[in-house]
Amino acid sequence: MTEIATRVYNHTWKIDPIVRSVLDTDFYKLLMGQMIFRRHRDVNVTFGIHNRTSRVRVADIVDEGALREQLDHVRTLSLSRGESTWLRGNMFYGKRQMFSPDYVAWLENFRFPAYHLEKRDGQYELTFEGPWLETTMWEVPALAIINELRSRAVLKDLGKFELQILYARAMTRVWEKIEFIKSLGPVNLADFGTRRRHGFLWQDWCVQALREGLGATFLGTSNCLIAMQREVEATGTNAHELPMVYAALADSDAALAQAPYQVLEDWQQDYDGNLRIILPDTYGTTGFLAHAPDWVAGWTGMRIDSKDNIEGGEEAIAWWQSRGQDPTQKLIIFSDGLDADEVARINTRFRGRARLGFGWGTLLTNDFRGLAPDGVLDPISIVCKVISANGRPTVKLSDNPTKAMGPPDQLERYRRVFEVGAQAERRVLV
Amino acid sequence: MTEIATRVYNHTWKIDPIVRSVLDTDFYKLLMGQMIFRRHRDVNVTFGIHNRTSRVRVADIVDEGALREQLDHVRTLSLSRGESTWLRGNMFYGKRQMFSPDYVAWLENFRFPAYHLEKRDGQYELTFEGPWLETTMWEVPALAIINELRSRAVLKDLGKFELQILYARAMTRVWEKIEFIKSLGPVNLADFGTRRRHGFLWQDWCVQALREGLGATFLGTSNCLIAMQREVEATGTNAHELPMVYAALADSDAALAQAPYQVLEDWQQDYDGNLRIILPDTYGTTGFLAHAPDWVAGWTGMRIDSKDNIEGGEEAIAWWQSRGQDPTQKLIIFSDGLDADEVARINTRFRGRARLGFGWGTLLTNDFRGLAPDGVLDPISIVCKVISANGRPTVKLSDNPTKAMGPPDQLERYRRVFEVGAQAERRVLV
Numbered sequence: 139m140t141e142i143a144t145r146v147y148n149h150t151w152k153i154d155p156i157v158r159s160v161l162d163t164d165f166y167k168l169l170m171g172q173m174i175f176r177r178h179r180d181v182n183v184t185f186g187i188h189n190r191t192s193r194v195r196v197a198d199i200v201d202e203g204a205l206r207e208q209l210d211h212v213r214t215l216s217l218s219r220g221e222s223t224w225l226r227g228n229m230f231y232g233k234r235q236m237f238s239p240d241y242v243a244w245l246e247n248f249r250f251p252a253y254h255l256e257k258r259d260g261q262y263e264l265t266f267e268g269p270w271l272e273t274t275m276w277e278v279p280a281l282a283i284i285n286e287l288r289s290r291a292v293l294k295d296l297g298k299f300e301l302q303i304l305y306a307r308a309m310t311r312v313w314e315k316i317e318f319i320k321s322l323g324p325v326n327l328a329d330f331g332t333r334r335r336h337g338f339l340w341q342d343w344c345v346q347a348l349r350e351g352l353g354a355t356f357l358g359t360s361n362c363l364i365a366m367q368r369e370v371e372a373t374g375t376n377a378h379e380l381p382m383v384y385a386a387l388a389d390s391d392a393a394l395a396q397a398p399y400q401v402l403e404d405w406q407q408d409y410d411g412n413l414r415i416i417l418p419d420t421y422g423t424t425g426f427l428a429h430a431p432d433w434v435a436g437w438t439g440m441r442i443d444s445k446d447n448i449e450g451g452e453e454a455i456a457w458w459q460s461r462g463q464d465p466t467q468k469l470i471i472f473s474d475g476l477d478a479d480e481v482a483r484i485n486t487r488f489r490g491r492a493r494l495g496f497g498w499g500t501l502l503t504n505d506f507r508g509l510a511p512d513g514v515l516d517p518i519s520i521v522c523k524v525i526s527a528n529g530r531p532t533v534k535l536s537d538n539p540t541k542a543m544g545p546p547d548q549l550e551r552y553r554r555v556f557e558v559g560a561q562a563e564r565r566v567l568v
Numbered sequence: 569m570t571e572i573a574t575r576v577y578n579h580t581w582k583i584d585p586i587v588r589s590v591l592d593t594d595f596y597k598l599l600m601g602q603m604i605f606r607r608h609r610d611v612n613v614t615f616g617i618h619n620r621t622s623r624v625r626v627a628d629i630v631d632e633g634a635l636r637e638q639l640d641h642v643r644t645l646s647l648s649r650g651e652s653t654w655l656r657g658n659m660f661y662g663k664r665q666m667f668s669p670d671y672v673a674w675l676e677n678f679r680f681p682a683y684h685l686e687k688r689d690g691q692y693e694l695t696f697e698g699p700w701l702e703t704t705m706w707e708v709p710a711l712a713i714i715n716e717l718r719s720r721a722v723l724k725d726l727g728k729f730e731l732q733i734l735y736a737r738a739m740t741r742v743w744e745k746i747e748f749i750k751s752l753g754p755v756n757l758a759d760f761g762t763r764r765r766h767g768f769l770w771q772d773w774c775v776q777a778l779r780e781g782l783g784a785t786f787l788g789t790s791n792c793l794i795a796m797q798r799e800v801e802a803t804g805t806n807a808h809e810l811p812m813v814y815a816a817l818a819d820s821d822a823a824l825a826q827a828p829y830q831v832l833e834d835w836q837q838d839y840d841g842n843l844r845i846i847l848p849d850t851y852g853t854t855g856f857l858a859h860a861p862d863w864v865a866g867w868t869g870m871r872i873d874s875k876d877n878i879e880g881g882e883e884a885i886a887w888w889q890s891r892g893q894d895p896t897q898k899l900i901i902f903s904d905g906l907d908a909d910e911v912a913r914i915n916t917r918f919r920g921r922a923r924l925g926f927g928w929g930t931l932l933t934n935d936f937r938g939l940a941p942d943g944v945l946d947p948i949s950i951v952c953k954v955i956s957a958n959g960r961p962t963v964k965l966s967d968n969p970t971k972a973m974g975p976p977d978q979l980e981r982y983r984r985v986f987e988v989g990a991q992a993e994r995r996v997l998v
Contacts, residue, residue: 299780303743306736313733350729 153204155211156286156338160248161221161362163278164332166374168225168362172241173380173408174271183383183527185273187264187280188543190566191518195260199514200287205262206255208283213250222246224366231371231412250275270383270527277379277522281333284520285504289336292514304509308336311505312344315478316351322485327496328357328373329364330473331503334517341503345370348502357495373497375413375441375471376405378534379524381420386527391555398426402434415471416440419537421556423450427457435461439469439493445537446564447472447484455492465492473497475566477505519566538564583634585641586709586716586768590678591651591792593708594762596804598655598792602671603810603838604701613813613957615703617694617710618973620996621948625690629944630717635692636685638713643680652676654796661801661842680705700813700957707809707952711763714950715934719766722944734939738766741935742774745908746781752915757926758787758803759794760903761933764947771933775800778932787925803927805843805871805901806835809954811850812964816957821985828856832864845901846870849967851986853880857887865891869899869923875967876994877902877914885922895922903927905996907935949996968994 174181189196217225222242230236237245251272254265264280266273293301319325329348335341345364348356358371365372381398388394398420406414414437418426423445435458442450451472455465469492472484476498488494506515523543524532533544533552539561542549552558604611619626647655652672660666667675681702684695694710696703723731749755759778765771775794778786788801795802811828818824828850836844844867848856853875865888872880881902885895899922902914906928918924936945953973954962963974963982969991972979982988 297780299743299777303740306739306743309736310733310740313729313736347729350727 153207153211156208156283157212157215157279158338159221159363160215160217160245160275161224161366162282162332162338163275163362164330164360164374165230165362165365165372166360166376167275167278168237168245169374169409169413170376170380171245171271171274172237173404174274175241175244176408177404178270178383181270181383181387181528182268183270183273183524183532185266185276185280185522186525187262187284187520187522189261189518189520190540191520192261194518196284196288196518196520197257197260197262199291200262200284201291202255202257202262204287205283208287209253209255209264209280212279212283213252216249217246221363221366228366228372233411244271248272248275250279253280265525270524274379274524278333281520281522282335282338285334285517286337288518289506289515292510304506307509308340308506309343309347312347312502313351315502315505316347318478319481320351322482323489324355325352325481325485325496326355326357326494327352327481327498328371329359329361329502330374330497330499332359332361333522334500334520335503336506336515336517342368344503360497375409375415376401376417378417378420380405381417382524382532382534383527385421385552386530386532391551394552394555395429399431399434402437406437412438412469414438415469417443419444419450421533421535421552422558422561423453423537425557427453432461435463439471439495441471441473441497443474443537444541444564445474447474447480448487450537451484451488451492455488466490467493469493469495471495471497473499475501477501535561537561538566540564540566583637583641586638586713587642587645588768589651589793590645590647590675590705591654591796592712592762592768593705593792594760594790594804595660595792595795595802596790596806597705597708598667598675599804599839599843600806600810601675601701601704602667603834604704605671605674606838607834608700608813611700611813611817611958612698613700613703613954613962615696615706615710615952616955617692617714617950617952619691619948619950620970621950622691624948626714626718626948626950627687627690627692629721630692630714631721632685632687632692634717635713638717639683639685639694639710642709642713643682646679647676651793651796658796658802663841674701678702678705680709683710694952695955700954704809704954708763711950711952712765712768715764715947716767718948719936719945722940734936737939738770738936739773739777742777742932743781745932745935746777748908749911750781752912753919754785755782755911755915755926756785756787756924757782757911757928758801759789759791759932760804760927760929762789762791763952764930764950765933766936766945766947772798774933790927805839805845806831806847808847808850808964810835811847812954812962813957815851815982816960816962821981824982824985825859829861829864832867836867842868842899844868845899847873849874849880851963851965851982852988852991853883853967855987857883862891865893869901869925871901871903871927873904873967874971874994875904877904877906877910878917880967881914881918881922885918896920897923899923899925901925901927903929905931907931965991967991968996970994970996 225237225242251268256263266276329345331341342364345359358373359365360374362372380401384397384401385394388397416437440454451470454470458465458468481496500517504517509515531545531548533548535542535552535558540563655667655672681698686693696706759775772794775789788803789795790804792802810831814827814831815824818827846867870884881900884900888895888898911926930947934947939945956962961975961978963978965972965982965988970993
């Protein structure tokens, strides 16, 4: 029973596409996309790739032709009928019709816009310029493609059994982490690992392993395609690009200071419940919380992303208490540099003091550390960020200056406006 | 591209057969079979299963109906045309036509004879009575079936991912052993793991892993079917059943004392070169070597099977020297309780002092120790031995009294005839 047809079919592909669907992206891109669709269709932005792990010369590893082929393939994609049906008919965060018919109609006609690619100093400069609504869609597939091409470049030289053992070891590692997390008692956890994944099939495997291993405490995946195909929840809320663009568009320092809260005001017109999660760190968490209007404290929860997780959690709880809120009713989502031991550390500290959720990313879907010689499969800290909006540079301060971005004069201005003093540097693991 | 046909085809099997070919057996069964075919077609024997790991109540684990189905399936097998062609045309041990046309013709018509099965004290009494030529063929498939049914009984309760991780761990373990052995320098090694294998597919995987991992120093597999399908060497020589039957048929103590040498006299009429491997331990190695005629010292090598491997190797070397032979030209084959560390220990001791060969069995193809709770997948020491010949009980003394078998009065007689004194007990691992 040789599967002749399957084999012949597979060999007719000119390439082995990494991203095969518009929905092979993170759920928050669609939530943010709808918000942009409703309010900011006229805004033009530029997104750009940045590899923080500069010692890994990605452009020396990943062939430019292969990269172009993958990016070009993405530009041929469009939403399929079944995918559209899922977006229209599926329940997200307990709610039907999360996406309005006009936004889904727009998405049906959406095609990925052009990209600009060149090599510089062993890295790729990959940028996307155009309407925010369109370019924002590139973030996740562009990152997933670069990461998977890097994996493939290493794997192509391995023997059949070396490959099998590589995956056997990686699977065992993920499973042991899951068993460890299970041993902690109920821990609500979702996969946030699309952008930095080792590969699509690997992320798909990880999601299924989490589902079998954790059962009811597995919250779902940020990946829309996998959520649809595996029939699990799609998870995610919003990202730094919203305050970064709002801030860049502000016409005065006073408007700049208000921009992060303006994001939340707009957001809560569109989304409620567990989607009202504050991401406070874009221009420093402490200042953000100090100046936040009281209605912000009424939101469901907060995501800790660039502060030490314990510190960030304590600060959130203290702030809610200072605003007369009951932290045990609040949801804290941890999503920065998580691995099983860090989940345990956080869980031990905060269990019972707040509702906890964990968005486990790179070290779930790309923990191949040490599995290939010289760490050539170790994950890298690569991001795709908005770098300008309507011609003005965007700025991020973050709680960790290692993650800051923007031109020096603007960084100085933002630090002044947001009253950000000295910050502790923390090594960015992934 | 769903493989509908494959799926439908697979579902038409009433059972999932473990042994699917007459050749799914060890090569030495055919070499011995041909010798029996030429000289002992009138001898009737009984083979019987014995589980030395009596704490594992196999009959409580393996369903009797399932066992009967598998044994009955073996009785439907016959040599296929391609298999027959392989036996006739393939080169074995560097020689064409190892098997004479009349023996292959006999094998083409061979069907497995009846079996007798009952439960006693949590164990199966499984015996095969009839012509030696036929019943000897049951040894390996009977053992492989019981071992694999035991595996399946455990595995059927595992989830899909638990199963995947189980095999991921087992694969990683095998591969790490292979990498370790490779690090020792050139080590000639063959798979001897058919009878005690975890399962057929697993043995097949192990053989392929050895081939990729070891390259030229991988000598082949004892399993004829896998040797044929994977195009590797079929390996093996002879076993205790030959001296045991010859001894049982001896009509006097004097004839009994000569029986083990009579085996070798017959064997060397049929086989030469690397097939002339002495198996000296059936009635005690020391006495066997002391009384061996000089021509026995002219044989190519010796297999160490029930003595401590270092002790056995030293004894072989000293004996060859005492007979004026050059040990560096001799081949010592180690096949008892081997694992990677034991291979290293032996190799360190004897490298350069003799040619070395390793027949790696149970701990290659069934090292699932600790991979399931309570060690339910740990291998057991189960054997299928000839227990009588022409109505007379057979006896084995071995170098390790734990492995001795036979009625007490006969054990006493054999010990007297073969001048076997006190022996050190060694725990039988596998």
